Amino acid sequence: MTKDPIIINAPASKSLSHRTLIAAALAKGVSEISSALDSDDITRTRGCLTACGASIVEKDGVLVVTGMEDGPEGGNADGKRKDEAPHELFMHESGTTCRLMTAVAAAGKGTFRVHGAPRMHERPMAELTGALSGLGTKFDFEGEKGFLPFVMTANGYKKKNVEITLEESSQYLSGLLLGAPMADHEVTITVTGKKAVSWPYVALTLRIMEDFKAGFSVEVLEGREWKPVPWRSIKHVTPGHVRFIVRPTGYQNTGYAVEGDWSNASYFLAAGAVGPRPVMIKGLAADSLQGDRAIMDILSQMGASIKVNFDGILVEPGRLRGVEVDMGRCPDLVPTVSAVAAFASSPTTITNVAHLRIKETDRLAACAAEVARTGCETETTDDSLIIRPSALPRGREVEFKTYNDHRLAMSMSLFELADMKVSLDNPACVGKSFPGFFDEWKKITG
Template sequence: MSKKPIIINAPASKSLSHRTLIAAALANGLSRISSALDSDDITRTRDCLTNCGADIKEENGDLIVRGMTDGPRGGNADGKNKDEAPHELFMHESGTTCRLMTAVAAAGHGSFNVHGAPRMHERPMGELTRALEKLGSTFDYQGEKGHLPFIMTSKGYTGKSVNITLEESSQYLSGLLLGAPLADHSVTINVTGEKAVSWPYVALTLRIMEDFKASFVVESKKSGSWKEVPWRSLKTARPGQTRFIVEPSGYQATDYRVEGDWSNASYFMAAGAVGKRPVLLKGLAADSLQGDRAIMDILSQMGASIQVTFDGILVEPANLRGVTVDMGRCPDLVPTVSAAAAFASSPTVIENVAHLRIKETDRLAACAEEASKSGAETDITGDSLIIRPGRLRKGETIDFTTYGDHRMAMSMSLFQLANIDTQFDNPACVGKSFPGFWDEWAKITG
């Protein structure tokens, strides 16, 4: 290796920070959470949890979480004060907070005013609210049915069985799983629909539930009968053939350290592949259950040189080639891969990503539009994005649109490594998941 690598410390996992804080807040007793991410989205989840009755304090860089003794409590939770206002669950633009916390609050008692920023009110929630109605909650929609804002009134999960699809988002299932241990009976969650996306995020949920001592089993249907399977052996949830049986175990307080985030590390790994200097990523678990660990495999298929060392994960510059890749399990990587693909020598086809249309923005259209500004040709066909590399517009100034989407800003910054002067309309949007991004990125750009 000719050049000294740029060293980057990966930020804490956003997905695991959400789930860890929720489990700690639902447990009896005190949990100490270290290395949790500090970002806009995590702040939303923290605020929702404290509004439901948890106590979260910072101490020496850790979060000390005192769990709710009786589960989430909303306004008029005990039925005595009919005039008590619903408790505020303000989601802003955090889709993860919205889907997880709505399902978790429904496992509690009382009424909750669930609302967010205008874009959050456009994103679908009908699949989850239908499931929560089946479990006993009622919804008073303030606008369009199946969307925020709404007033949700709950008496816990009174139903014993519910169906959910993973076609739009795996977070509906994750939310139900996180709420189910609070019921006073076992709850069976059946996966239905045509296909399942983003399964690795469900695996992260199960890992946190297991680590905080919630009791559950996963069953697969084989030859017409249900058989328990080790959850870590599953690569997806097959609709009609996968179900989860969650016991009324609650959660136990646990001290927990949050691992590094593969999603936010992806921009730096791609920088190591397309830039001039190697990049060494520290703080990542190479055997992580995070689905976005796939960035290592995708960049390797494209020709990048990647080594897992005792010091971290080392990515060295290489001439990339295009690939055809199914990214249904790792949709948050699509902006990174679409930018890296513009540096390649041949076309890249990203398949099975129709669900990107309901992210912070229509992320499928956004990736096509912004990657094309670099000189590539892009097309969207059905659920696929195609990037045909062209002559990179080196030496030019290009105005990139972020759409207020943190992942668009971070991924399109890769074009700085093609000697393009990148200008962003809203660079501060990275605060949603990675407030320190631009300081870390300055190490890459020098």
């Protein structure tokens, strides 16, 4: 007899919450944003937007955002006292906030001191600071060039052309796209480099820009000629063959509801695949542009049953097998899939994920080390992770390190469904993206 499913409501999308609040803050007038995520990372973005001149007030569960009018403004901006200190943009450990807000603040005027937690100061920023330097922004690095902390003197995007790669992160491009409508002229952004990762996150940026009426077009190189294409038609990017023409339209204020988060829902969808009971997730858009909706396809390939209906996404357990899967488009799912792979009957190989090494931790090495604590054999290469399952130590306590990484903490929790007692060294780190995770997780573990 089929057991009744456990019902879980998906949290709001972190990626879309960042981008929606930025667009609302850049718009003139007042926007009302409902269902935005409340987490440590979103708090950092809100703080940076407030430092740049926006007002964000919570009223009856809705964020009322009053825009900056003329764009981000920091200390020493036109008309300010020359001895005024730079405005502080504190990123803590939010890489998304750091990359998006650095590019957005550079589209304004004034000086900004950009800094964060120690791990944030280890994460590369040279690709973005180099592109912004080419647009006219000046950087005074307090330590190593290309890394936080630094003082940035912004005077808007002064040039009309800029190149950026997507080899390390798609967020560099997203930041430039979000800032470009604030220029006083058209800006052309061309994707260069050898490969492009995490394209779906750029699609989320374009969606928010479109919804807040920022003007842009996308062109692809056919032969020697650039031709416009609908942005939604692009499923992957070939460097050197895609460019974005962003018009100086600014943004229009609007009311906006943030959709559910496929990244944070992935742990519950995975629970339906590996646990004893089906799990139904409500609040997800099955046709979402979020790249992490790929979790449905991956779990299905591994042998779980996935059903989409008007109530939500239903995942039922099945006999799981290993897969070989390119996760360059959905790197945030790697911890989830690596944990599920331990429950399978054959090895799993995850490829094209070198960029995971510059996340909150070296997430590739961390996934290998922590899954190995369950008795599995794991192996990493420069850009891949292999998991060879073994009998799981049911009935035993296993201590996992989180590396202060929210996604490690949430994904390792899946091993509770193998009758293990999971001990995490820092469970509170889930507050970065999903403060209520363990309250929801109790519904899974009973």
